[in-house]
Amino acid sequence: MDGDGALMELFAETWQYLFDADSWTGGGGLVARLLEQLLLTATALAAAMLLGLPLALWLGHLGRGGFLAVNISNVGRAIPTFALLALLVAADWPGSGDFGPYGRAGLATLIALVLFALPPLITNGYVAMREVPTDVKEAADGMGMSRRQRFRRVELPLALPVVASGVRLALVQVWATATIAALVAGPGLGRIITEGFARNDYAQGMAGAVVVALVALVLEVAAAALQRAVDPMSNAASHSSSPRGVGEMSEPSTTVEEAPTGS
Amino acid sequence: MTILGAADSGPSCYSRFVNEWFCWQYVEDRQGQITDALVEHVLITLSALALGIAIAIPLALLARRIPRLESAVLGFSTGVYTVPSLALLPLLVPFTGLSAATVVIGLGLYALTILVRALLDGLRSVPDDVREAARGLGYGRARMLTRIEMPLALPVVMAGLRVAAVSTIALTTVGTLVSYGGLGDLIAHGVQRDFRAELLTxxxxxxVLAVVLDVLLVLLQRVLTPWTATVR
Structure with a gap:
């Protein structure tokens, strides 16, 4: 790996690998692994949202459990994803057995993915509800809305952009963790990388990394577009039917939105 | 000698037949190996953080002056953060080979993205009237930065540094891909051999490392910003 010649050769080999039909097809090929990882990511994100969001939104609505909701992100960051995956795989349950379409160590991987998706979802969901301005809530009460109406028609729409940014962070986290699953011989695209490194086939390792990184960027861009789409204020602005001055509320807090996740 | 000793007291708690999760005997017997991994882990983490800080400070100061650079820096940092660590390391291997430098540079990049944002947020949090007051007192640009802006930005910057430090400790384990993962190497070995004591330890x-480093940084922040202690 020394000298420009070797470097260029490696890039050429990586290129060759990526444009070789054989590396995409077949049991352990790029397509199969990509679908496996997308399936894992979608399942885990959906499960984490079902588990975490109702809890976080409800806690935020009540204004209770804030300490837990905010600090869970710090705890999630301190636990290495690799270590948790390794513990789950080495344990008697869930172990490293095959799990339906999720492949080897599928269940262990899914559990780890859900656990690491929860902190950003819970923290952002909680903070989103807390950040709905008090005077808006009071105005809703003054208009005679019931608690339930206030929650569904006032608090939830205003909280949505910050909730969506939590989903976006969780998506990045889940994709990263699903890749790391390969370090414990789990499913997903990471296997292309680890198998390449195990066989000293660095071109394959590089090719796997390129695909993983590109899909990650595509997912992030798609999530960002989705986040803009659910922002009621940006919609209102384009329809120009909202009263003036409301736009100020939609500014998401930078500290929450940009808190990075450990991956 | 050791074989005889083991035979006398039955299989140790980390033998293949027992394979217990908690095994102090393992920690005693493999003390040297564990210490080596621990030291490597700490060194990689600290080097990555130092690298991140060394690049983040000038970059943030430049980006603050040039708005176009700022949006480029923020876009780049979002991009880097989106790339999973297991994919970032292979992309560096052609340039740095299978060395500790690969891990340090990769993790340094992640730390950099957090730190640049924290620095920009911190400097932005300095109230404008404080700046004006300092200017009125005759502070020049350099002295304003070191005496007024940096100290006031410190709480936000330290919060960012804590996030960077804790996640770098956790991410160092992934370095095992290129065999420089500190404690991650023990975890990888533990998974391969189904060696529970090694894995859990x-x-x-x-x-523990993450918690210790976090506590140290909180203490450092207390020392550096004594005026915030009364508020908390």
């Missing part, structure tokens, strides 16, 4: 040490 390394995992627990990772979390």
């Amino acid at each position: 390394a995992a627990v040490l990772c979390v």
Whole structure:
């Protein structure tokens, strides 16, 4: 790996690998692994949202459990994803057995993915509800809305952009963790990388990394577009039917939105 | 000698037949190996953080002056953060080979993205009237930065540094891909050989390291910003 010649050769080999039909097809090929990882990511994100969001939104609505909701992100960051995956795989349950379409160590991987998706979802969901301005809530009460109406028609729409940014962070986290699953011989695209490194086939390792990184960027861009789409204020602005001055509320807090996740 | 000793007292708690999760005997017997991994882990983490800080400070100061650079820096940092660590390391291997430098540079990049944002947020949090007051007192640009802006930005910057430090400790384990993962190497070995004591010991040490480093940074922040202590 020394000298420009070797470097260029490696890039050429990586290129060759990526444009070789054989590396995409077949049991352990790029397509199969990509679908496996997308399936894992979608399942885990959906499960984490079902588990975490109702809890976080409800806690935020009540204004209770804030300490837990905010600090869970710090705890999630301190636990290495690799270590948790390794513990789950080495344990008697869930172990490293095959799990339906999720492949080897599928269940262990899914559990780890859900656990690491929860902190950003819970923290952002909680903070989103807390950040709905008090005077808006009071105005809703003054208009005679019931608690339930206030929650569904006032608090939830205003909280949505910050909730969506939590989903976006969780998506990045889940994709990263699903890749790391390969370090414990789990499913997903990471296997292309680890198998390449195990066989000293660095071109394959590089090719796997390129695909993983590109899909990650595509997912992030798609999530960002989705986040803009659910922002009621940006919609209102384009329809120009909202009263003036409301736009100020939609500014998401930078500290929450940009808190990075450990991956 | 050791074989005889083991035969006398039955299989140790980390033998293949027992394979217990908690095994102090393992920690005693493999003390040297564990210490080596721990030291490597700490060195990689600290080097990555130092690298991140060394690049983040000038970059943030430049980006603050040039708005176009700022949006480029923020876009780049979002991009880097989106790339999973297991994919970032292979992309560096052609340039740095299978060395500790690969891990340090990769993790340094992640730390950089957090730190640049924290620095920009911190400097932005300095109230404008404080700046004006300092200017009125005759502070020049350099003295304003070191005496007024940096100290006031410190709480936000330290919060960013804590996030960077804790996640770098956790991410160092992934360095095992290029065989420089500190405690991650023990975890990888533990998974391959189904060696539970080794696996759990390394995992627990990772979390302990993260907590210790976080506490140290909180103490450092207390020392550096004594005026915030009364508020808390």
